[in-house]
Amino acid sequence: MSIKITFLDRSTIAPHVQTRKPLFDHEWVEFQSTAPDEVVQRLRGSDIAVVNKVTLDQEILAQLPQLKLIAVAATGYDKIDIDYCRGKGISVSNIRNYAVNTVPEHALSLIMVLRRNLFSYCQDVKNGEWKKSGQFCFFNHPIGDLAGSRLGIIGKGVLGQAMATIGRALGMDVVFAARKGLNDVGFGFLPFEEVLATSDVVSLHCPLTPATRNLIALPELQLMKETALLINTARGGLVNEADLETAIVDKMIAGAGFDVIMEEPPADNHPLIALMRYPNFILTPHIAWASTEAIQALSDQLIDNIENFVAGKPSNLVYKKSRKPSPSRAGI
Template identity: 30%
Template sequence: MAKAKILMSQPIHEEGTKYITSRGYEARVAPDFTEATLIKEIQDAHGFLVRTAEIPASVINAGKVLKAIGRHGVGYDNIDVKAATARKIPVCITPRANALSVAEHVLALMLALAKRIIPFDAATRRNEWEIRNSYSAFDLDGKTLGILGMGRIGMLVCQKARAAFNMKVLAYDPLVPKEAMEKAGAQVGAIPEILKASDFVTLHVPSMPETKGMIGESQLKMMKRSAYLINCARGPIVDEAALVKALKDGTIAGAGLDVFDPEPPKADNPLFTLPSVVLSPHSAGLTVECVIRMATHAAQAIIDVLEGRRPEGVVNPEALE
């Protein structure tokens, strides 16, 4: 009997591939992730492990024997979940895989901005030693951190910021019980009051129509002129043009960004010219430990479905009914 096939839209860490084959399944990586190629490759696949490729209904519907989709990460805005649900195909994310890595990255961006790591490094390499007397770096200890979105990542950021830097944390999340946020050490508030009071504001909400542009010109104007915005969630959550304007005008002091709109950003993106910004290429969740967790957890979810078990992280539970 032929092995059931699990198709991967893009390569995953070898530990993920080993996980699949060690359990008796065929692991196949698509030659590329264009729509036409995926439509061809998915036709005999029982499972589909997706990274960042766009997966429209046309691809899902081409999977004649497709039973499960595993997302290599937690964002699933690149997958047509409605089409999968119509076919009774569960879409599973990896909720435990990237929270720690992304939370650490948030703190890294905060430290880089507070300690002026990027400009100090550049000046030191130019032998501009006197920059040390600019006294422009500052401590995180005792500062106020606003967290919009208190899911797994937001909770970890809250706990780590309090434990490492004695930060006061203000939090907002309409989907998380107030008691749970307070138990994590956060003071719960509304978005406007959080923006006005925070020295750093970090975003941890999903990308959806309701959150598109939730941080725009009016929200940026609520922030302190000395405040910094951190976004390691999704690019469309922030109105990028409004952010550029706010940074140029001095409406806020700076930003740390791991995500953009679109991705990859265009070569002439004005953010690239701003010295008050620290950037990374949507890599917060791409530590070696994290990519192994994402690959193996996504594979496990697919295998759970194929073997009749309820998988973790199903975003469309109605597909299992």
């Protein structure tokens, strides 16, 4: 029996990274991108859907009775109606722990550029300030060491832990924030507000959930030191973007480095695009995860998930089925 697999947004995996094909009889169909009104037509007759940012809600899924597996080519699966899938027995798998090096390294890059005011100094050199200074160097902007400073991490998963390892290697005092509003913080955590108030760098490594949406807004930004940096390589929506704009413009904090925002790609009038005129704000296009090594690991794990599902040994399922799969080719 040939199994039909349809990948709706192949362009979300870099073209230079090879995606191997599953080692079973199958038909593989892929599209570089898929508009919302094309989803049902393209998935009709498919046993397995591969998606990254394409929405599969109840209305769409109800028209795809043959679908057995949704293989998400990412960690986040908020675009999938999980409750509907659970009720209809559609399995959903995702990708895990593939970006344990690339995301913390990107976060560190943002911290380094901001902490040492590299953008400002480079711009000064372009503007002739070095020559005007009349000496071998000049001191237009403060430069701070990371050693001895406090790194506050929100999120103690694999990425938060990897960020902590980097911070400790650089001689930073690393602390983890407890959940916001939690009184009994537990071993290894400090109260959320204390982490914000005492950290020189606050780095976000937590998922976006109803509880974490707007986790950092004006009250939290006002708690932070005026010399502190806010780094977000996790999810857009964790930080209230209008409040962040206020904090940068009014100099409530020293700077911010973001790789994720709510609207991706952003409109021309997005507040954080306008904020890029300030040298102490960095916005990169959601590429913290995208080292060649990490994307290859993602691609390999994606096919592993598909092969394991067809073999009756599903991996990385985002929920557990109430019924046991049959022992052979369980998902199909």
